[in-house]
Amino acid sequence: MKRTLLSLTLALFLLPALSGCAGLYANVREVEQLLVIQTMGLDGGEGGVRLSLASGAGIKAAGSPTRLHASAPTVSAAIEQIRSRANEDDLFCAHVGHVLIGEGAAESGVDAFLSYICRSRDLRLSVPLYLVRGGSAEEAVLGVGDESYGICDALDAADADVRLRGDGRLTSAAEIVSSLARCGSALICAVEYRPSAEEARSGGAAAGPVMTVAPAGYGVLKGDRLCGGIDREQAVGVGLLLNDTGPCELLVRDREGRPVTLTLERGGSELRPLWSDAGALEGLEISVWAVASAAELGVSGQGGDSAWEDDLTARLEAELARRVGSVLQLSRELGADFLDLGGRVERADPRRFAALEPSFGDLLPDLRLRLSVSGRLAHTGDIRGGSA
């Protein structure tokens, strides 16, 4: 009886905690007052950081995105500065889904930003990072869209595009930190700030074009600084070398010089290290394979013509070899193993890799690369010729 009474008393004391009354919790926040930030832009500024934030369609803002910016010595201080100015709204950064880094800031070094993300209690390590190629994060965050949509919507669309296609991939903060620690370099997904395809929705041409961001390949980080870039065309090569491909279009010319659009359906690569008898790594033999289909032939009725298909396959292989080769060449020129070739050599032969002298990163620029590409046309999609 005594125990029951004690339990009931304790339960009664605990019941108010279930009511959600604000006074009971130190960190309670009313959802109606939250300004949910979904995109964060980071740039270097004079003596610190230029931070820009954007919300998606807010609860209170009835679909109009909010754009904020501030400069301060650190990211946290800039957030506090914005928080103090956003008087009626409570800044909520736990749902930041995209972080943009300006090209200038990336060239100066991203270590401070990565360190902030790793320590932040709000941001997730899985948040995708984007490099704004040729521009600043601030102009993208503040300038994309109009009254009805903003950077969050544009990046959501870019995300879906990158996820579905084979000429790009999202790079999370965790991946970049891990790759920098492991390989000394990393890829960062790049976007470019450019006019949108649609006309300005209001104000006509005088108001200027509506701006947007679109996927633009990758930036290459070495150490923590941006040291190079891979455009979207070459980015197919990255997907093949990382065995992470998706559908994307390749433009080649057939034997009559007509443009043909092929869709790369799947592909990948295998790597074989070439060791000398003394155990030194002399080179890498990389075999790339790809399966494509014809999306647009320029002329119909070629399906079933095996000579024509063989020729098209050879052109597909040559095109892929060019793109993969340019990515490998960039890796060698920069001395940056952003493709984790060292990891693949280690997985192929851990014992010899451990004995490598000097390290793989130092060997990379002088390694002999032997590249072979094997392509296959799955079907030509020709309505008269049938499938190949």
Added chain:
Amino acid sequence: MNGHDRYGRRQLFSFCAVVLLTPALRLFPSGAVRLAGRAAWLSPPAALPLLLLYFLFLCRLLSQRGEGEGLAELLARAAGARGRTAVLLLSALWLLFYAAFLLRSGADRFITTVYPHSSPPVFVVSMGLLGAWAALGSGRSLVRVGRLVLPLLGGILALVLFTALLGVKKELLLPVSGRDLAPLLSGALPVLDVFAAVLVLGAFLARGVPKTPGSPRAGGRWLLGACLGLSLQAAAVLGSFGAELSAVLTRPFFYLVRNLVFFHSLERVEALVVSFWVFPDFLMVAALLLSARRCLALVRPAAGGRAAGVLCGLGVIVCGCLLAPDAQSLSLLSERLIPALNMSFAFLLLPGLYLSGRLRKRL
């Protein structure tokens, strides 16, 4: 011991599985990664042979007990008339200090993951009061609570691991070659520390288990399952963050939970998951207090009473509040002092007393 304070062997194993989650997520896998690098996910299997040997030793030790006796009674007998007071007091002090540390460490987990602007005493006092209150009751209630919450915690853990393992990158886990053997063995140390704490606590609570001849196979299976669980947890963390990042994150498992998106719709559930870790904390603190009370009761029966239990609880709360005022001292405690004391108690004091007891025919 009356019949109301009895529980089965399976219930005790379930209880141990729950309390294992407290030290496991504090020390593992970051502690093992610092020593074994990428191969840390294999450190639980690497520790398994030693763990099995230690488990057999504990079985051998506990086989010497009488009905209603546990590790505390065996320590008293093994130490003899002269040493028993010192050994029991030392054991009680260690158990109370460990309980205080767990309160402080649990508070830190809440602060770093969910309540960034809070202070440790709030969590230390509330959890300490709950633990002290529970420790005034019977061990049977505690063990049965462990049995009840195991499916809940196991389900959460399984869901988290399943979702995380789907996104694991094999290049962050492999290759593991012969040259990883030495680091792997050193990476087994944190695993031994984690299990030693739980197995010793289980041995203290064994006084509630009827003394029936049983095979140690059930314990072996439990150890195998627990090691597999730890391996999967480490593989999920390492395969998501890589060894370099995992080594510097304080509690990588909760970072992992923060990153997860369940069924493309549910995310940011780390607060919910962290809050479930209240159960293992509560059970372990209460069980440590209960075991310390038993040690004190053997020194002087009055010291095992409820008043002494309340005093022990208050002492643990005060100690928890004063312990490790900053992050640096907390990590020193968590990574150095507590593991050293725990391993010394489990692997030096207990075997030493057992041998001495056997030689002098006290056991």
